[in-house]
Amino acid sequence: MRYMYTYDLMETARNTNEWLGATARAMASYPAFALSMNPVLPLMAAWGEVTERTFGRMVAKPDWGIRSIVGPDGTDHLVDVKTVVEKPFGNLVQFFVRRRAPMARKILLVAPMSGHYATLLRSTVASLLPDADVYVTDWHNARDIPVSAGKFDVEDYTLYLVEFMRALGSDVNVIAICQPAPLTLAAAAYLAAEDPDAQPRSLTLIGGPIDPDAAATEVTDFGRRVTMGQLEQTAIQRVGFKYKGAGRLVYPGLLQLQSFMSMNAERHSKAFAEQIMRVARGEASDHDAHNRFYDEYLAVMDMTAEFYLSTVERIFKNREIARNEFRVNGKKVDIGAISQIAVKTVEGANDDISAPGQCVAALKLLTGLPDDKKASHLEPGAGHYGIFAGKSWRLNIRPLVLNFIDANAAAPKPKKAKISLASSQ
Incomplete structure (x- = not known):
């Protein structure tokens, strides 16, 4: 796995999901569609909003946010x-x-x-x-x-x-x-x-x-359980062409996040499903409990x-x-x-x-x-x-x-x- 293409493949998947979320949110939010009264449209917009935010946060360094x-x-x-x-x-x-x-x-x-x-x-x-x-x-x-x-x-x-x-x-x-x-x-x-x-x-x-x-x-x-050889082969990749560290051997943040999420997959799935419903009902906000936690949790860095x-x-x-x-x-x-x-x-x-x-x-x-x-x-x-x-x-x-x-x-x-x-x- 120590190749750039595996690193860039993960980044491509992340970028694609962010784009799909943004597209779904924008399309389902057209004013003309509101005339149909179709309940699927608010759900589609909510799914898009949560998906776009989720995958966008994975490559953004959070701000400290301590103003005074x-x-x-x-x-x-x-x-x-x-x-x-x-x-x-x-x-x-x-x-x-x-x-x-x-x-x-x-x-x-x-x-x-x-x-x-x-x-x-x-x-x-x-x-x-x-x-x-x-x-x-x-x-x-x-x-x-x-x-x-x-x-x-x-x-x-x-x-x-x-x-x-x-x-x-x-x-x-x-x-x-x-x-x-x-x-x-x-x-x-x-x-x-x-x-x-x-x-x-x-x-x-x-x-x-x-x-x-x-x-x-x-x-x-x-x-x-794992040997050092196994760990090196399965966890280490080279940074892709998009970043300044291109070619550096790293343990990618996206791969780490996959491990974090899999440890409590059921809990995370439930949290995102509930957040989509809250967004659809208009009960969510930019800094609600879900976004405060996941904006930090999803922001990962390469080691x-x-x-x-x-x-x-x-x-x-x-x-x-x-x-x-x-x-x-x-x-x-x-x-x-x-x-x-x-x-x-x-x-x-x-x-x-x-x-x-x-x-x-x-x-x-x-x-x-x-x-x-x-x-x-x-x-x-x-x-x-x-x-x-x-x-x-x-x-x-x-x-x-x-x-x-x-x-x-x-x-x-x-x-x-x-x-x-x-x-x-």
Whole structure:
């Protein structure tokens, strides 16, 4: 499958369905047809509207949509998204609040590179912004990155995080959500050993597969069943001629979306059928619950082939983070080197992607960290999405994370140099 024609074939199918939806909507909406009173016509227009929107969203990057927040003075403060560090495969961006002094809390949200854009964390950013200066890793769609930019695998990802943390300074508090949790832990350990003055104040790992074997899920079962050769042959394609990254080997977003949808095909089919009926009855709106969810869910991005394959092989199959055997540029990254960064893990009791046990496994690896700087939380009844963006996050987890950050806000005391008996004489 590693050919451009397979990539372009999927894009052609997507484009055709978008065109069919637009055509059906336009034809069924002719004023003259309204005289027939045929009930099929409103259904046809509704089907076209939903279909056009659905397939159009698959190639559009969503907007952050965070225009303003209410400040402590009760007035609205406009929010600008500013680039702090610009890199080929992803930028470090800041949600800059106008007319507001720097906040005591500085938070770096590490977004997943797992099919969806960083805007998946929109509600997480919005909930933290009134109480902190917020920065986010905004990963780029691999289809738009020229082949001349080179490769991007798990080691490159880790080094990107190292650079971002260095840029923000040692008073930053890092929150890693889902997929990047193991690599964020590795990046913190890298700084603890190589550049202690740049290591973050605290690290919160939310629903991440630190040790995938700690609790089985459909994701971990798939990782064990499939061989790397099978995965490379079935999942990897070359970007087609339409995009700047033409020729780059990727795991296409459309192929990922197919996997996402198939996991809950019945639920998605029901949701779209109900939306078509709502549109036909005139009960739908541009920003109703269905469109808010699916505008984000359907917006997928390509991952570089080397990142996807190295994640499966090194994080899930070989468990290099869980076994503390991860290497960057040939040098081992020792998780035990973390001795000052406060670390908290958060898991959802009903998480079927990173099941309870996978994330809290990080605490066992922190052999150099005092117990009073370790914390964990298991949220009852929460699924994967809920622990960082849903009701559980809003009502319970967010306050716990902010309290943890505040409890570890003080800069660590410098270690006293040991004076030998010989040197004191």
